Amino acid sequence: MAEAAGHKWGQFIGEYCESAIEPLLQDFANRHGLYLDKKGLRPARTGRKLRWVDSFGNGHDLDYVLERGGTPTTIGTPIAFIESAWRRYTKHSRNKVQEIQGAILPIAEKHRFSAPMLGCILAGEYTAGALNQLKSIGFKVFYLTYESVIEAFDSVGVDARFDETTPDAEFDRKLQQWAAIDKAKRPRVWKRLLKLNKQSLDDFMLNLERAVVRQINAVRVVPLHGTGMDCVTVTDAISFVQSYNEAAPTGPLVKYEIIIRYDNGNKVEGQFQDRAATIEFLTAYQNGNWTPLPEDLAEDVE
Numbered sequence: 001m002a003e004a005a006g007h008k009w010g011q012f013i014g015e016y017c018e019s020a021i022e023p024l025l026q027d028f029a030n031r032h033g034l035y036l037d038k039k040g041l042r043p044a045r046t047g048r049k050l051r052w053v054d055s056f057g058n059g060h061d062l063d064y065v066l067e068r069g070g071t072p073t074t075i076g077t078p079i080a081f082i083e084s085a086w087r088r089y090t091k092h093s094r095n096k097v098q099e100i101q102g103a104i105l106p107i108a109e110k111h112r113f114s115a116p117m118l119g120c121i122l123a124g125e126y127t128a129g130a131l132n133q134l135k136s137i138g139f140k141v142f143y144l145t146y147e148s149v150i151e152a153f154d155s156v157g158v159d160a161r162f163d164e165t166t167p168d169a170e171f172d173r174k175l176q177q178w179a180a181i182d183k184a185k186r187p188r189v190w191k192r193l194l195k196l197n198k199q200s201l202d203d204f205m206l207n208l209e210r211a212v213v214r215q216i217n218a219v220r221v222v223p224l225h226g227t228g229m230d231c232v233t234v235t236d237a238i239s240f241v242q243s244y245n246e247a248a249p250t251g252p253l254v255k256y257e258i259i260i261r262y263d264n265g266n267k268v269e270g271q272f273q274d275r276a277a278t279i280e281f282l283t284a285y286q287n288g289n290w291t292p293l294p295e296d297l298a299e300d301v302e
Contacts, residue, residue: 005171006162012175013160014086017123017144018063020190021084025064028205032212034079035070038063043073052081054106062103063121066208078111079211082119088146088162093130101137113284115266117211119204123149142204144197152193156181210264216285220259221278225250260285 022038029036039050051059063084070076083100087093097120104118120134123144134141153160158177162170194201231237256278260268272278 005168005175006166009162009171009174010086010088012178013149014123016189017086017149017193018084018121020144020193021121021142022064024194024201024205025066025082028208029066033068034212035067035072035076037065037067037070044071044075052078052107055110056106058106060103060107062107064119068212077114078107078116079114080117080119080208081107082121084121085123087122087124087126089164090125090127090130093126094133097126097130097134100134100139104139105137113268113270113281115262115268117207119208121204140204140207141200142197143200144193148193148196151196152189153178155192156185156188158189207264211266214262214264214266216260217263218259218261219282219285220261222257222259224254224257225252226254227251228254258282 026036028034037050040048045051050062050065052062052065053059062081064080064082065078066080066082067076068079081104083104085096085100087096100120108116108118118137118139119142120139121142121144122131123146125146126143131141131143150161158181159174162174229237229240231240256272256275258268258270258272258278258281262268270281272281
């Protein structure tokens with residue numbers, strides 16, 4: 001069965017909006033000595049998909065990953081996981097942001113010690129609730145509004161507007177309009193698109209900058225001592241806490257709790273059972289950034 005013209009046009013718009021940010025991400029990576037991974041062949045991984053694996057062994061396909069220390073043949077430390085999505089109608093927006101969360105959050109949890117930025121590039125129609133859902137859990141969002149997409153394509157004479165009543169013949173006409181545009185003029189669309197959404201773009205790129213140049217401004221070390229008490233009921237546990245002498249000798253070391261705070265608001269927490277593991281963990285942050293051990297990345301990418 002032939003692909004519906006409407007789906008084909010919507011897919012084209014979405015891919016174009018995604019590609020609009022790519023040159024900026026590549027320039028950012030070049031300026032900061034980072035590696036920008038994206039869909040396509042890379043000797044460091046198999047296949048064309050950009051896929052990272054979470055702690056449970058599940059693979060998640062992404063659009064962009066910025067890596068410190070990455071090369072075409074070596075997977076680096078993730079600095080930012082970035083996903084993009086186009087939705088024409090708000091009725092689909094909540095499901096899409098939940099899909100994005102499901103892809104990125106498990107990977108970010110696995111790499112929590114590097115505290116990567118969670119980025120999202122959205123284009124089209126999204127409800128305020130859907131956008132706020134992403135922002136509330138730490139995502140930095142670059143949002144290209146539907147009207148700005150329409151205006152950007154209009155700058156080269158292409159009518160990109162459509163809805164559920166648009167006939168297939170009209171979609172065919174739009175595709176023909178775009179095909180007729182001189183290739184030298186096509187960059188006008190993404191330039192106009194970025195200009196119309198400049199504030200959102202500036203905020204997104206500023207958060208990327210902060211994720212790269214962040215510095216540690218506090219390291220809290222809490223040695224935890226004492227002997228655990230196993231209680232049969234909640235009532236017994238309450239009685240134990242009520243009668244516990246907080247001024248008594250602390251007892252043997254149980255573990256070290258480490259909290260590292262960065263000047264961009266990021267926080268990394270870890271708990272370690274002995275001195276050696278704690279020092280090894282802290283040593284990785286001596287230069288202000290997490291430097292993972294080889295085994296931390298060995299199973300990350302398929």
